Amino acid sequence: MRYTTLLLLFMCSVGALYAQKSKKPNVIYIYADDLGYGELGCYGQKKIRTPNLDQIASEGIRFTQHYTGAPVCAPARAMLMTGKHSGHSYIRGNYELGGFEDHKEGGQMPLPEGVFTIADLMKKAGYATAAIGKWGLGMSNTTGDPNKHGFDYFYGYLDQKQAHNFYPTHLWENGKWDTLRNAYIKVHEALPKDENNPQAFEKFKGKDYSLTKMAEKTLAYIRAHKNEPFFLYLPYTGPHLSLQAPDEAVKEYIGQFEEQPYRGEKGYASTLYPRSTYAAMISYMDKQVGRIMALLKELNLDENTLIMFSSDNGATFDTGGADTNFFDSVAGLRGRKQDLYEGGIREPFIARWPKKIKAGQTSDLISIQYDLMETLAELTGTKAPSNDGISFLPTLLGKPQQQKQHPYLYFEFPEKGGQVAVRIGNWKGVKSNMKKDKEARWEIYNLQTDQKETTDIASQHPELVKQFEAILKKEHQPSHIRDWEFIDPKF
DSSP: OHHHHHHHHHHHHHHHHHHHHHSOOEEEEEEESSOOTTOSGGGTOSSSOOHHHHHHHHTSEEEEEEEOSSSSHHHHHHHHHHOOOTTTOSOOSOOEEEOSSGGGEEEESOOOTTOOOHHHHHHHTTOEEEEEEEOOSOOTTSTTOGGGTTOSEEEEESSTTGGGOSSOSEEEETTEEEEOSOOOOOTTOOOOTTOOOHHHHGGGOOSOOHHHHHHHHHHHHHHHTTTSOEEEEEOOOTTSSSOOOOHHHHHTTTTSSOOOOBOSTTSSOOBSOHHHHHHHHHHHHHHHHHHHHHHHHHTTOGGGEEEEEEESSSOOOSOTTOOTTTTTTTTTOSOOTTOSSHHHHEEEEEEEOTTTSOTTEEEOOOEEGGGHHHHHHHHHTOOOOSOSOOOOHHHHTTOGGGOOOOSOEEEEEOSTTOEEEEEETTEEEEEOOTTTOTTOOOEEEETTTOTTOOOOOGGGOHHHHHHHHHHHHHHOOOOSSGGGOOSSOOO
16 A cells, blocks of 8 residues: 555656646746837946846846847837748838827737737647737737737737827727726927926826736736746837836936936926936836746746847937936947937847756847747747748757857838848948938948947948848838838839
């Protein structure tokens, strides 16, 4: 009898060990909004505190040459979702529908019906899937509804214009309006130029901060799905303007910077403490990441969860009261959001997976966000449809000898005059103002010696000009939107 009992105990322990080893890893991908390359402590930031994200980097891997597919919100998100670069992506710019008011909420150009996303891939692999944050790829009454693109659950902003306000009247939950305890705010209404009354600035605050609501829904989702593999896409909205953060978060910075009230002169909400508020928005988002990390440990999910963090594009251009020069938000790189120079497209990217990703690593692998499709396909052993990505899983797992490389990266962006960029190894080519000049000349930079793109050496490398031009012709497919077709317009 004793022998039988011991045998059963042994078999149960072996079975439990096998189940633990064979259990699919949870995957959490956190996607900040307009966070610059230099705005985390682990990327050199000195004024803004990000201890939880810095911990992810120290306990995992930090990438130094990781890119977004596009330098603004909607196309970057579409490329992340579909694994397509900007010459192939269905969505290539911020094509806005509707207006800012609640009754005019119309969202952006929706993803088309039937497009395959990373959420579809993860569902195919047996995962529960959720997106909590800012979608920006279509309203729920369009083909872009996130629930029609692989996500079992969605909570947050559907329209990115609504996300200009962190105290909205509502967010969306699986296509249903979720009323918040906030009055409607005309978030782009400026205050008088001489306004100093603190009470006048209170009109841009509310009771329910959207990022807090998103974090609460995230924690609830993890608790509800702790016994099954889950994929969480968290496109949190900090630090995209407007400058709004909970008072307790702003108070942590007041007095540390010289600053003057911002009264909405350049759009977005007014605030008494613009620099403190901007820093607070990033630190507050970091705290929500800390809450996620703590819950994973509490539920014993920590070691079986791969967490990744990046941003959709470079730091914001100087508008809305933001001062990205003061914070050195792009770590000295050239350009900002809307630019194909490094400051607009090079992104922070960190990943952590205990016992799988070796702690304290830094990688200079040239990689890009649309690589995520192939990475998740390799991770889960699931076949992805044809796409432009290359799995970076070997680099995550410390197997550089198995890591494939991009022969080049291609970018095109129809806004801010029409721009194209190509990176081949350390060589970077950029074309600008192509809507006015289709034959605009290439600028060429050697990123190994000039990552700030200060010295154009195109005249010294006519052979590279030919290579860049050939790649442009090869990778560009005509767009379905006239406003986006600036490379080979037929009109």
